Amino acid sequence: MTDPRDFVAHEAALLDERRLDDWLALFAEDGHYWVPLLGAAQADPFSHNSLAYEDRLLLQLRVDRLKNPRAHSQHPASHSQHVLQPSRIEREEGDEAWLRTPFLYVEARGENQILLSGTARHHLVRTPTGWSIREKRIDLLNAPRALPAIQLFI
Amino acid sequence: MTIYRNRPDLVAALVQDDRVHRDLYLSEELFALEQENLFANTWVFLGHASQVPEAGDFVTQDIAGRPLMMVRQPDGDVHVLYNRCAHKGTQLVTDESGNTGRFFRCPYHAWTYKLDGAPLGLPLKNGYEGTQLKACESGQGLSVVKHVKVYRDFVFVRLSDTGPSFEDYFGEVLGAIDNMVDRSPEGKLTVGGGVLRNVVHCNWKMYLENINDTVHPMSTHESATKAAEALWEGHAPTDPKPMAMEQILPFGSGYEFFDKMGGRVFANGHSVLGVNFSIHSNYAQLPEYEAAMRAAHGEARATEILQRSPQNSVFYPSLSVKGSPQAIRVIRPLAANRTLIEAWSFRAAGAPALLFERAMSYNRLVFSPMSVVAHDDVHLFESIQQGLRAGGNEWVSLHRNYDPAETQQATVTTNGTNELLMRNQFRAWAKSMAAGMEAAA
Numbered sequence: 001m002t003d004p005r006d007f008v009a010h011e012a013a014l015l016d017e018r019r020l021d022d023w024l025a026l027f028a029e030d031g032h033y034w035v036p037l038l039g040a041a042q043a044d045p046f047s048h049n050s051l052a053y054e055d056r057l058l059l060q061l062r063v064d065r066l067k068n069p070r071a072h073s074q075h076p077a078s079h080s081q082h083v084l085q086p087s088r089i090e091r092e093e094g095d096e097a098w099l100r101t102p103f104l105y106v107e108a109r110g111e112n113q114i115l116l117s118g119t120a121r122h123h124l125v126r127t128p129t130g131w132s133i134r135e136k137r138i139d140l141l142n143a144p145r146a147l148p149a150i151q152l153f154i
Numbered sequence: 155m156t157i158y159r160n161r162p163d164l165v166a167a168l169v170q171d172d173r174v175h176r177d178l179y180l181s182e183e184l185f186a187l188e189q190e191n192l193f194a195n196t197w198v199f200l201g202h203a204s205q206v207p208e209a210g211d212f213v214t215q216d217i218a219g220r221p222l223m224m225v226r227q228p229d230g231d232v233h234v235l236y237n238r239c240a241h242k243g244t245q246l247v248t249d250e251s252g253n254t255g256r257f258f259r260c261p262y263h264a265w266t267y268k269l270d271g272a273p274l275g276l277p278l279k280n281g282y283e284g285t286q287l288k289a290c291e292s293g294q295g296l297s298v299v300k301h302v303k304v305y306r307d308f309v310f311v312r313l314s315d316t317g318p319s320f321e322d323y324f325g326e327v328l329g330a331i332d333n334m335v336d337r338s339p340e341g342k343l344t345v346g347g348g349v350l351r352n353v354v355h356c357n358w359k360m361y362l363e364n365i366n367d368t369v370h371p372m373s374t375h376e377s378a379t380k381a382a383e384a385l386w387e388g389h390a391p392t393d394p395k396p397m398a399m400e401q402i403l404p405f406g407s408g409y410e411f412f413d414k415m416g417g418r419v420f421a422n423g424h425s426v427l428g429v430n431f432s433i434h435s436n437y438a439q440l441p442e443y444e445a446a447m448r449a450a451h452g453e454a455r456a457t458e459i460l461q462r463s464p465q466n467s468v469f470y471p472s473l474s475v476k477g478s479p480q481a482i483r484v485i486r487p488l489a490a491n492r493t494l495i496e497a498w499s500f501r502a503a504g505a506p507a508l509l510f511e512r513a514m515s516y517n518r519l520v521f522s523p524m525s526v527v528a529h530d531d532v533h534l535f536e537s538i539q540q541g542l543r544a545g546g547n548e549w550v551s552l553h554r555n556y557d558p559a560e561t562q563q564a565t566v567t568t569n570g571t572n573e574l575l576m577r578n579q580f581r582a583w584a585k586s587m588a589a590g591m592e593a594a595a
Contacts (some may be wrong), residue, residue: 037350050518051518065381072377149533150523
């Protein structure tokens, strides 16, 4: 899988199949998952808060929590569906690539489902075994507004 | 069908000494009566003065179903006005915040108002000659909220003309705001990093009750704390923890920890949970910051401020303060079964950036819509909201550690798992509802 656009589609598919360990393995050691509270308008994760800003330790915590049978909010379990527009490569430089992928995200649980939309922005690094994620940033369309619980990874 | 309107006796009967009736959580009629009475005749948190630093800055906020706006005046004061044009009722501003310049101009017919709401001008003025406009409400300018208190930059309103004064209403619990503000060596806080907003499908009182519930973390948050403990296994207790671990691991503390942290209730529903210690007590010390605090406040006061880190201080009915991580939660009821929860972070002037980072990190981990901790709370609140519809038992138990003597005292200090902190909220609920309904009668 050398085309980074294929990697982005694969990454979303792993989430929708709930293969969370495989998904987490896609992140570089210093990788981050970031959902800024101001969406696309936010410059950094430090001067303003985020809906999520997580390193591998916290992502591991999130994945392990979801697997715990006492994760009450996962009875019944949540499922996600990413509907991606074609990814656009913004920049490729040496072993790094930056992509933008507009998406619709549906998260369903029991009788309810929520719909979110936005743009995923991947910063990828090429490793001997393929691409890995240095940063996955999700710019939600209405990030600062009141939201319901989002249980899975967008 | 109305059951409770004009029946303060029936409303009062919903709150017994050691239990409350399920209608408190389910009834839309009671929700409407709360909007008219409880949220109108108590002091409700609107916002923070740092949100409107310059003259003409405004923030809009709905309180008890009334659209309001907080506006910085040219003389530096903060006023609260109804966001309703005196002419037809158009909202003057529909942005959440902004700067209106030197006056408000209604987008519909261009009536204008000064920043304090006084009428400034209107088009086709001649058309009003000989009419009663000037004498009637519509000619007086914008309606003003008369009872506004800016306490150390925390802005509260009381919409009703009747009801207790600000100081009488909050009394000693104001020490929790003092503690939070005094954690700035310069005595100044500013809202920072935005507000995390969640919509939870439960009654607002259930959420507020849970802020004082120390028996749920062990079972409710088991998934998050077990995962954190497993990840942190093998580290010595003295090993420096990443901030997220420092903040999540204490949720897994046992019943004894929460019982011993202690709680205190005050008249009118307010409380402090964690009068002895709390899950926030063991954050890493910051020697330079503490030196700055001693220089600013003196040795004794600085120690008192820094050692005091309660779990939650509740300013009934809508504000919960965490002095140590410099964060507040604001409860904004939307319907009987829908509540907006806001989590705000603060920067403390003269304090290191790490304090602000702590506030943001705590809110993000615990109160974000993508939190790792809150999903299980939210699931259970929504579950209770459904479960209470079941027949067979119309009552919710608040019996733990009930003592008949407690009803005779305004301030009581007790163990941290006592449901007194919740009973105290419901007694205040009954009192405010009755006062409002009797005043309206």
